[in-house]
Amino acid sequence: MPSSTVENYLKRIYLEQQAEPAGEIVSMKSLAGAMGVTPGTATSMARSLADSRLVAYEPYGGVKLTARGRTLALRVLRRHRLIESFLVDALGLDWSEVHDEAESLEHAISDKLLDRIDEFLGFPSVDPHGDPIPTAAGEVRQAALTALTEVEEGAEVRIARVLDQDEKFLRFVDRHMLRPGTRARVLAHDHAAEAVTLQSGKLPAVTMGRTAAAKIMVELIRG
Amino acid sequence: MPSSTVENYLKRIYLEQQAEPAGEIVSMKSLAGAMGVTPGTATSMARSLADSRLVAYEPYGGVKLTARGRTLALRVLRRHRLIESFLVDALGLDWSEVHDEAESLEHAISDKLLDRIDEFLGFPSVDPHGDPIPTAAGEVRQAALTALTEVEEGAEVRIARVLDQDEKFLRFVDRHMLRPGTRARVLAHDHAAEAVTLQSGKLPAVTMGRTAAAKIMVELIRG
DNA sequence: TAATATATTTTGATTAGTCAAAAATCCCTG
DNA sequence: CAGGGATTTTTGACTAATCAAAATATATTA
Known part of the structure; x- marks a missing residue:
């Protein structure tokens, strides 16, 4: 199973791909920036993710999720967003303070508990920020906004x-x-x-x- | 802040000290056994915990929590037990299945969220197994059983x-x-x-x- | 108390993730 | 199309956590 570091890289790459749809390729510079690491670290992680077939990577060519990488990224995002929803709806935390909490819980929660939470919340399709919650199957249903x-x-x-x-x-x-x-x-x-x-x-x-x-x-x- | 590995060692040492009150000293063998690592690993971790003043350790003399180590161990145990209580009471999970979940969430949850959960549960003094929940101040109120x-x-x-x-x-x-x-x-x-x-x-x-x-x-x- | 069994420590190695700084490559601008 | 600046990669090093197996110390027992 991927480490939480790997999960974080995949999630970031996914989000960066969304943010800059310039061919959907993420540069080492922006990846390093988004992850708060040095460019050299981003490069070596890119190689290691490519070895695990989670991203496509060519030296000097940036990085792009493979189907498997994308599935994993969406799984992390699903966790993150369901957790945020749960913290707001079930425990009354403010939506402005749940992000960091979800950032760490998303790597620790089991699928079983996540399903329970999903059920508890009535299978929501968006989180408190309006961000779409990917399905367990790895799909994102995003309304046109x-x-x-x-x-x-x-x-x-x-x-x-x-x-x-x-x-x-x-x-x-x-x-x-x-x-x-x-x-x-x-x-x-x-x-x-x-x-x-x-x-x-x-x-x-x-x-x-x-x-x-x-x-x-x-x-x-x-x- | 201590890594989750360190937190786990402290928690284990605390529990082992409770279990075998033979001077409350935990041998490398039982520590290694409880942590599922080799004895050599237990030794090197014991030295490193001692360097951080979390345990007292003499070569061949076993390990014993310092006041600081005990406080930290109880903090972890508090998290663990409040999480177990929450999963059972708020989400209806079965008490037989919450242990492993709490085992990983205990390292990821923030103090703020933990306090919210404590409040939500009405400041319980024991978890679903009857294990006492240490206070935030680091005390254990254990009834005589x-x-x-x-x-x-x-x-x-x-x-x-x-x-x-x-x-x-x-x-x-x-x-x-x-x-x-x-x-x-x-x-x-x-x-x-x-x-x-x-x-x-x-x-x-x-x-x-x-x-x-x-x-x-x-x-x-x-x- | 000497021999033997058991426990502990040491040593050398490995993996994941990271940084700093040097080297290489790319690409834009003049 | 040739520099020069920006980006990327490489290199060498470090830390935390681990293992296997050799070396050492302690404990037991005969």
Whole structure:
């Protein structure tokens, strides 16, 4: 069975592949950066993952998950997201604080317990951040979502997913009632200022920068 | 912070010290046996634990926890036992199957989550096996209990603790309704056969050997 | 108490994961 | 298309945890 280090590399590679779909190839630089290791370490891990047929790797050519690697990565992600959901729903932890906990529990939990949790939660399809929970079979059912930056002025949206696990960002999202599930209206795009203004519930409108807005994915209610 | 390997050694040493109170010193042989490693490994780990002031160790003199080592061991045990309780009470897992799960989760859970679980459970003092849950401060409040082998014939008892985590033994205990909390009557001691006969609820009486009976700790109701 | 059995320690080796820094390669820009 | 900067790989080293097997110490018993 893969060590938790290997599990972490695979998960990271998967997420990086999603993030930069430039041929879906992950460079040693970004892998090393994402894992917080030196580039040399990333290289040697890439070779070792390739030896285990979990990634495709050519020297100087970056790394890409094989089918097996992807399955394993999704299994880790499934654990991570079910654990996050469980901590929020069953134990009342705040969604802004469950990420790190899940990061370590995901390597320690058994399949049996995970299934029990899945059942307990009613087989959810997304976690508290709106991230899709892969199935046990290794599939991801992802609804088509729109980034807040792409939504037209005046549109009514439902927040669906927040693409950043950083505690501070999540608390910002919280403060302005922009959790997944809530409705909001896009009041304005200020292209010069690279800002988006939106409004949720009875709260005063909030203006955020492009990069922040790009991390909030929504469904259109009326566009 | 100690690695999970170190945590496991400390926990084992603590449990071995409890088990064989022959000066409370644990030999390399029993440590190696309990950890499932070779004696040489136990020796080198003993030296390294001693370097970290977690155990007292003299060559050929066995190992014994220092105050710090004991505190750490109890912290691990607290985690283990709270996790077991949680899995049984909150998720409905069977007490016979939670040990291994707790064995790995105990190294991954944060103090914050552990406190939440403790609160959720109502600050229990024993786990589903009747094992005492050390306090966060590192104390063990252990009620005085009697082994089933020491109880007089005819006595009415309440099962309080089962000193064996083995799944098969626990299922045996289950089958005869001898879980912690249940009442039973000691019908007979057969010294020649080294057997104890007891009876719980409306079930037929059960006879078990001395070693099995010694693993069942009880409180006397009427003696 | 000497011989023998048992327990412990030592030695040398291995694996996983890591770093620092040198060397090699790539690729973009002029 | 030739440098030069960026990226990647290599090299050598280190730590934690382990094993096998040889060497040593302790304990038992005859």
